[in-house]
Amino acid sequence: MFKKLNILDEKDKRLRMISKDATFPLSNEDKDLIKRAIDELTYSQIENLAEKYELRPGMGLAFPQLGLNKRIIIIVHEVEDGVFDEYVFVNPKIISYSNEMIAADVGEGCLSVNREVEGHVPRYARVTVEGYDIDGNKIKVRAREELSIAFQHEIDHLNGILFYDRINKDKPFFNENEIRLI
Numbered sequence: 715m716f717k718k719l720n721i722l723d724e725k726d727k728r729l730r731m732i733s734k735d736a737t738f739p740l741s742n743e744d745k746d747l748i749k750r751a752i753d754e755l756t757y758s759q760i761e762n763l764a765e766k767y768e769l770r771p772g773m774g775l776a777f778p779q780l781g782l783n784k785r786i787i788i789i790v791h792e793v794e795d796g797v798f799d800e801y802v803f804v805n806p807k808i809i810s811y812s813n814e815m816i817a818a819d820v821g822e823g824c825l826s827v828n829r830e831v832e833g834h835v836p837r838y839a840r841v842t843v844e845g846y847d848i849d850g851n852k853i854k855v856r857a858r859e860e861l862s863i864a865f866q867h868e869i870d871h872l873n874g875i876l877f878y879d880r881i882n883k884d885k886p887f888f889n890e891n892e893i894r895l896i
């Protein structure tokens with residue numbers, strides 16, 4: 715049976731903490747949360763299920779959003795209609811990134827931020843992320859575009875950073891000459 719996760723709101727101080735590295739083996743509780751996060755993120759991107767379970771669409775979650783300050787992130791990326799790639803990274807690190815910057819033109823959203831925040835969030839167009847899978851095997855991914863943004867957004871959560879911290883208050887919007895808008 716599907717049971718919604720309890721996702722912390724932006725006002726919760728736990729979202730501002732620096733999370734600690736997770737250690738292996740992961741506990742069954744952690745593995746269960748990861749599985750539930752994958753399900754919930756997937757359902758949230760399937761219209762009839764999102765409606766049924768009253769889920770706001772989201773493609774990523776980080777453990778601090780569940781009240782656990784451990785460096786674990788989950789991303790469910792819809793690559794084509796109804797087809798999803800799942801990424802679970804334990805102790806993820808960005809090991810290289812592009813010079814080119816991008817921003818989501820519509821801005822970013824976050825399952826912990828229950829309001830619209832306007833403004834472009836500058837991100838690297840491409841990142842290479844290294845980390846571990848749930849069994850402790852080393853893994854690596856090269857992410858671009860939307861997926862690159864998702865990795866940077868989720869890794870920020872592990873460092874107590876919310877996306878709007880990165881919006882320039884004096885100049886919240888860029889034009890196409892300054893940054894590539896996607």
Ligand SMILES: [Zn+2]
Nearest residue numbers: 823824825826
């Ligand atoms: Zn978020």
